[in-house]
Amino acid sequence: MGIVIRGGTVVTAEQTQRADVYCEDGLIKAVGADLDVPAGTETVEAGGCFVMPGGIDPHTHMELPFMGTVTTEDFFSGTAAGFAGGTTTIIDFVIPNPKQSLMEAYHTWRGWAEKAAGDYSFHVAVTWWDETVRADMGTLVADHGVNSFKHFMAYKNAIMADDEVLVNSFQRCLELGAIPTVHAENGELVFQLQKKLLAQGMTGPEAHPLSRPPEVEGEAANRAIQVAKVFGVPVYIVHVSAKEALEAITRGQDGGQRVFGEVLAGHLLIDDSVYRNPDWDYAAGHVMSPPFRSKEHQDALWRGLQAGHLHTTATDHCCFCAEQKAMGRNDFTKIPNGTAGIEDRMTALWTHGVNTGRLTMNEFVAITSANAAKIFNLYPRKGSVSVGADADLVVWDPAATKTISAKTQMQKVGLNIFEGMTVTGTPAYTLSQGRIVHALGESRAVRGAGRYVNRPAFPTVYEAVKKRNALNMPTPVAR
Amino acid sequence: MGIVIRGGTVVTAEQTQRADVYCEDGLIKAVGADLDVPAGTETVEAGGCFVMPGGIDPHTHMELPFMGTVTTEDFFSGTAAGFAGGTTTIIDFVIPNPKQSLMEAYHTWRGWAEKAAGDYSFHVAVTWWDETVRADMGTLVADHGVNSFKHFMAYKNAIMADDEVLVNSFQRCLELGAIPTVHAENGELVFQLQKKLLAQGMTGPEAHPLSRPPEVEGEAANRAIQVAKVFGVPVYIVHVSAKEALEAITRGQDGGQRVFGEVLAGHLLIDDSVYRNPDWDYAAGHVMSPPFRSKEHQDALWRGLQAGHLHTTATDHCCFCAEQKAMGRNDFTKIPNGTAGIEDRMTALWTHGVNTGRLTMNEFVAITSANAAKIFNLYPRKGSVSVGADADLVVWDPAATKTISAKTQMQKVGLNIFEGMTVTGTPAYTLSQGRIVHALGESRAVRGAGRYVNRPAFPTVYEAVKKRNALNMPTPVAR
Amino acid sequence: MGIVIRGGTVVTAEQTQRADVYCEDGLIKAVGADLDVPAGTETVEAGGCFVMPGGIDPHTHMELPFMGTVTTEDFFSGTAAGFAGGTTTIIDFVIPNPKQSLMEAYHTWRGWAEKAAGDYSFHVAVTWWDETVRADMGTLVADHGVNSFKHFMAYKNAIMADDEVLVNSFQRCLELGAIPTVHAENGELVFQLQKKLLAQGMTGPEAHPLSRPPEVEGEAANRAIQVAKVFGVPVYIVHVSAKEALEAITRGQDGGQRVFGEVLAGHLLIDDSVYRNPDWDYAAGHVMSPPFRSKEHQDALWRGLQAGHLHTTATDHCCFCAEQKAMGRNDFTKIPNGTAGIEDRMTALWTHGVNTGRLTMNEFVAITSANAAKIFNLYPRKGSVSVGADADLVVWDPAATKTISAKTQMQKVGLNIFEGMTVTGTPAYTLSQGRIVHALGESRAVRGAGRYVNRPAFPTVYEAVKKRNALNMPTPVAR
Amino acid sequence: MGIVIRGGTVVTAEQTQRADVYCEDGLIKAVGADLDVPAGTETVEAGGCFVMPGGIDPHTHMELPFMGTVTTEDFFSGTAAGFAGGTTTIIDFVIPNPKQSLMEAYHTWRGWAEKAAGDYSFHVAVTWWDETVRADMGTLVADHGVNSFKHFMAYKNAIMADDEVLVNSFQRCLELGAIPTVHAENGELVFQLQKKLLAQGMTGPEAHPLSRPPEVEGEAANRAIQVAKVFGVPVYIVHVSAKEALEAITRGQDGGQRVFGEVLAGHLLIDDSVYRNPDWDYAAGHVMSPPFRSKEHQDALWRGLQAGHLHTTATDHCCFCAEQKAMGRNDFTKIPNGTAGIEDRMTALWTHGVNTGRLTMNEFVAITSANAAKIFNLYPRKGSVSVGADADLVVWDPAATKTISAKTQMQKVGLNIFEGMTVTGTPAYTLSQGRIVHALGESRAVRGAGRYVNRPAFPTVYEAVKKRNALNMPTPVAR
Numbered sequence A, B, C, D: 001m002g003i004v005i006r007g008g009t010v011v012t013a014e015q016t017q018r019a020d021v022y023c024e025d026g027l028i029k030a031v032g033a034d035l036d037v038p039a040g041t042e043t044v045e046a047g048g049c050f051v052m053p054g055g056i057d058p059h060t061h062m063e064l065p066f067m068g069t070v071t072t073e074d075f076f077s078g079t080a081a082g083f084a085g086g087t088t089t090i091i092d093f094v095i096p097n098p099k100q101s102l103m104e105a106y107h108t109w110r111g112w113a114e115k116a117a118g119d120y121s122f123h124v125a126v127t128w129w130d131e132t133v134r135a136d137m138g139t140l141v142a143d144h145g146v147n148s149f150k151h152f153m154a155y156k157n158a159i160m161a162d163d164e165v166l167v168n169s170f171q172r173c174l175e176l177g178a179i180p181t182v183h184a185e186n187g188e189l190v191f192q193l194q195k196k197l198l199a200q201g202m203t204g205p206e207a208h209p210l211s212r213p214p215e216v217e218g219e220a221a222n223r224a225i226q227v228a229k230v231f232g233v234p235v236y237i238v239h240v241s242a243k244e245a246l247e248a249i250t251r252g253q254d255g256g257q258r259v260f261g262e263v264l265a266g267h268l269l270i271d272d273s274v275y276r277n278p279d280w281d282y283a284a285g286h287v288m289s290p291p292f293r294s295k296e297h298q299d300a301l302w303r304g305l306q307a308g309h310l311h312t313t314a315t316d317h318c319c320f321c322a323e324q325k326a327m328g329r330n331d332f333t334k335i336p337n338g339t340a341g342i343e344d345r346m347t348a349l350w351t352h353g354v355n356t357g358r359l360t361m362n363e364f365v366a367i368t369s370a371n372a373a374k375i376f377n378l379y380p381r382k383g384s385v386s387v388g389a390d391a392d393l394v395v396w397d398p399a400a401t402k403t404i405s406a407k408t409q410m411q412k413v414g415l416n417i418f419e420g421m422t423v424t425g426t427p428a429y430t431l432s433q434g435r436i437v438h439a440l441g442e443s444r445a446v447r448g449a450g451r452y453v454n455r456p457a458f459p460t461v462y463e464a465v466k467k468r469n470a471l472n473m474p475t476p477v478a479r
């Protein structure tokens, strides 16, 4: 039995048009005015609403193992919270320990994710290097639908990828047609700043941003981008929070390079005053890396998003409860890093992006859904409202308003970084695979209904990259 | 009777897919694999080819009156030459004399254009200012499908718009939901440099670029963009040729402003050595404004196009024959400014853009067609391959090769600025309004078949602009 | 009879050294450790103090005629207030009315200035253009020691220099070896914004900064610099207040151009919140052009000063009392523009520049004295502590502290923009022409003791400029 | 017995004046017009000449041990060649092997240097890290007149300093009041590019620049500067050759940081076409790191020098003969890196800097002498023409002309990178310690006459740096 969304205005990254959308078998079957639909078709009334592709959050950490425990949000609860916010697809991370087999880690995460209510995929982290890693990367791309690999430039003595790992892995990505992604913070600097701050008696969460100043991020972003440039590899920088990193991205793009940037809703909207809040739990609850920054950086990020230097928005959804955060009560370096947001990303961005005239609605779809789909080669299956696409849709009510609060959220975490923010424009209905999974504030998420989404290698950008690199092959001088 | 394009790969700004395209009544009726079509449908075999939206050239001057004569290319020959190159829509310019009524000029140009073979529209120039100009702008937008107005910052003592005209007209555009466009060269500087060069005995065409150095363009572009910023108006800079102008555009965009940039195929591919050619006719044949620049500027323009700072490509197609050019034999300031290009734009950009890996095919469609359609509010009627769109299509053979020459061109002018360039990737078939208008090198253009295309006011960008300006309204201090 | 300054540390733009300074006949006669001096020499004990060249304020408006009255500070009171703050030389402005002879205006100002207590010189404004202006510029340079000409890009319908004036005057400056200086604000934009704001009911001083936003200044600065570049002329931008203008200067310098920038102490230290003060007199008292800006601009100006993009600091000292300001009570465009500062410039910059580690002491001397002397060709007569130089010195007590207030100032104006600022580091003694003119808070200024200072043409920068321009001469193609 | 330089024009970084210079006991004793000098004083006639401070080359490698041999130029021949070119002081490098004691290496170099004809000092390289290194740095500063430490970011598996070494050493420099200097190339990238190029069959010297593209340098420069910023340390980048590195420096400076840049005469004047010369010896003779670059980079370097972003000029004088270069005949990575230049630096820069109008003469003195003296705390002992300064002087004949050639040079190396360059403006006389050491083309250098020059810690810049860092100390939140 199908479902039809009637009377809405379909908004995609390209255009805005009055149209009905008919879905069946999990797919969009028709888009057009006054569609004829089979008898028995369920109807969603979308008058006054916008019908948009479901959001894609390309950066989440559900059920992440950490210090003998796991984040409080699992793949089911997390994807269900995503539905509440209009997000229907996540790309999470497989993070092997150094020396751990990538394949083994991958299968572990696949197991955990089976409970997901919404569709999901995985970036796989490269945290070390040897020939088995190189081989496993090949297997993951060829046989397991992975087309992106993550590199942490921070977290020295743990999962940090040094220049040797970066250079090897980036070259391997180029061979495989995969996108290297980078958490850009200079791990050595963080390590030494932490030491210095603790030595200065700075043990509280207010030291966290001081241990990771913008330069630490800008340096690493620039380094990753230069490495990519030297080998002709496209590169994607996750959670850009500092104008210095944005500038490094912009320089790369303006120099003809293929560089993609992701920004978190939190970094766009929260500033670093939270770390000097007298309430330790509140301050610690905002500890994440990179940290929230001053307003100057927020302004820069918004402009970067408007100008197209940043392509995607995410959350880095990674939930730790107050008890977990309290592990770092006497030492800020031991506070688990992470904040939530998957439930609020789209409404917060609509309110502060579309309602303020920073973004058009089409740009909103691009940065919440279509661009991620294109970069990670899911388009038009995801990120579009077109015949044949997955029926992942959100019916958006631009007039609906609410105040965000941890008290009323689905997210499994005690603190909401957007607490008290009044938003205008929220999901009325969310559809995943052609089924209503969230309706007028009520969850209809089904445990295990989510599917693993294969992402083919060689996204469009590679078409250009390969030609460019071929033209740039060196030639010897005959002597 | 319909026509179906079979077996091709449809390439749009968003995606690439194997699909047939069925057209009828001048419109695209279906896009999909293995389409069922009515009996009697004409078939175009597109195996191995790409099917793309017909090109839009947003900057041409057909049949431009000049010094008692007119450019050699009229609306029929010019649009037919466009078909040969895959371009199916032009936006030309109505240029009133100072003190001439805008409405009168508009109707004059409409009359001339009736012979066009392809669809066309008009930017209208604002070359002076009073209340009738203000009123006529309103009439043109309300009743005549004009949504863009052109401003020449050069040509002192002729059609130059000084700051007073700019400021008035830009504010009027904002009220009307129209896009101001700008020819950015500081007319006072050009005037004084011409005088100085002539006084130095520099009378030949090699003085032309010296009278319009990059600073002259950069200054004007920056000025127009700042004027636009101060009043919150979107702005479009035509024929960006200098990196200084590109940088002004980039600064505007990176500062959150809505600025669009156009670049000519010629400025991307021809350098300023042409002006020092010992053959006067050759040098004079390349005289246009802004002039061709050094390779450093070409590199910058390509990077600006790749990075998305420049949105559209055009030709400024404006043909003068050798006799006309010879009017300036003893004084370079009297050489009529203009060069051709509508027939070669797409193939030259494909060869040097797509084949070199600078652009993906999707980006090629964006910069030759879709972006112009979006900015000037023709999308998705033009610039897309979608059901309901005008059936303006080009079937592109990526393997076909030829050498560009004035000897073999349709363009009515003796000199081709791309003379001798070997291109790979050319149109096999061009369709306008669902009819084949150019097939395998043979023109089937029909005089007068082209239609005037109305462009509605308030393109998408205005959705954001209006909200932004409303938020920025000043408030008095209560005292 | 001579005077010796004993036991101090001499600080110049180049170095810091323990040395005595012996002065006689208005000149420095010796600099060295433990100087032998003639019997009867007066001694100034400078233990614990720094001995620096007296400050040069290259931008003041003493006794400026305005709307039938004059600014409250005349050349005597103004230069005496300068002594109190360590400033011993001013460069004021001759401002002819449009159509008024430059020579006539020059002589008028020379007459007014005879009462000055300290040395002075004049920039002469070019407010219109014809052949007599060209000729008078030549006379002023050849016979009257003028080597700089001022251009107001603002003040439409009054003293505004449009592009035609700019281009003619800049070229004339180049012939004469003079420095063109520029008040950079786009007069047309100011004019139209004033009209628009008044139409919106914005009549109070809070509208003043809105009528002159940073873009207005950035545009004009960029334009002046591009004009200068095209003709190979050095250029000096007065009172840079906006980061956009600073960026235009920086671009010029980084492109190989000779561009100088001046910044006011006020723009470095006061922000635009003053205009929204509920007290009209207070807000109006801060009305000057360009207006005070947000903190973001202040930060940028400090960085520009540190990085060497800005060379000089000034005050634009231009005093209007509350009654004069009140002329604009119902219309902010009628509030006389101007604020004071000559008494506080050096101590405010020491406190916020040297004491904060933004500037070394040597850099402090450069930006308060030596750089102005070099640019305007007074060095080493002014701006140095060297044998043969004018004995204009300040003995600076880095430990002395005070709180700035209109109540305790010498400046003849009711409001001090630095009111309440506690400064550390103030002049203990000021010497002009080898005489103590201010000692331990007490003025010893002598009416009429100041001298007009001739500034020769062709300052050092012209040595390079002339060679560069000669190399860049165009050559015709032989045909 | 003294010596007087008569009738010349003294040019310093600050000013130009007609003056005689009298020297005695190795020091300047008087500067002034028509000096009275003791009977028996030797006279140098300097009519028509400029008298300037002797050049300082802050980057040389005399007698550098390498692969069991040493560079062909020793401290005597090298400093004598410097005299021929007007350079009277060098700062060379002590380069300990990893794990070698800094003190041991320092004393070894001191021994080698005893034969020097001119004054010299040493930067000491930090090539590894442990507590003994930290301690030795303290000893070198406290007891041995060292105030700068060098870090090689290139040369993986040899002397490369990784981030851990950088961060530790930079912090140590801050404690000691020393300046960290950096050879900025990313060693990992060089290593991998060398491997890749060899694997592609690129074994000749044309592969050398490809293994060290501009990004490799820009990345490292940016990284070093960010590390310095995070800890508030001033930093000096040696041999800046790429615009990317210059831009990193400029960003640092414009952000308020204390960053110094050095550029080699070779990088300003030689382009990378040398590496594709069909003569292997010629190409290999130009192998140095960073390599010579394309003209675009040269232009950027000149502009950086003019704009004050680069402060010093050097040579990296490091001579290998053709036999030594031939060690890399089958593998470009084995060609010893280094080129000569100390004899030609000043005349080449005068010809292409002063004679072209890029630099004034005062700026020439700044970038060849005074700035190095200020940065490395030798001013005014070196770098000035002032009473009490070392009598290291060059009498410069601006009219003298010659053609540079290896055949006629003093430098002990077979190839001159400036071969065939005609220069105008050369030293007539060079004085060191008040003695003529080179006169009208004839060397009078004395083996062992040079002195080791102590450089005190805490150069002027530290005055500001310390205050700034104190203000930036973090404060905990009371909870």
Ligand SMILES: [Zn+2]
Pocket: A183, A238, A239, A289, A290
């Ligand atoms: Zn991360």
Ligand SMILES: [Zn+2]
Pocket: A059, A061, A316
């Ligand atoms: Zn993450």
Ligand SMILES: [Zn+2]
Pocket: B183, B238, B239, B289, B290
């Ligand atoms: Zn034009």
Ligand SMILES: [Zn+2]
Pocket: B059, B061, B316
């Ligand atoms: Zn045109």
Ligand SMILES: [Zn+2]
Pocket: C183, C238, C239, C289, C290
């Ligand atoms: Zn002014």
Ligand SMILES: [Zn+2]
Pocket: C059, C061, C316
């Ligand atoms: Zn003024």
Ligand SMILES: [Zn+2]
Pocket: D183, D238, D239, D289, D290
């Ligand atoms: Zn080096």
Ligand SMILES: [Zn+2]
Pocket: D059, D060, D061, D316
């Ligand atoms: Zn070296």
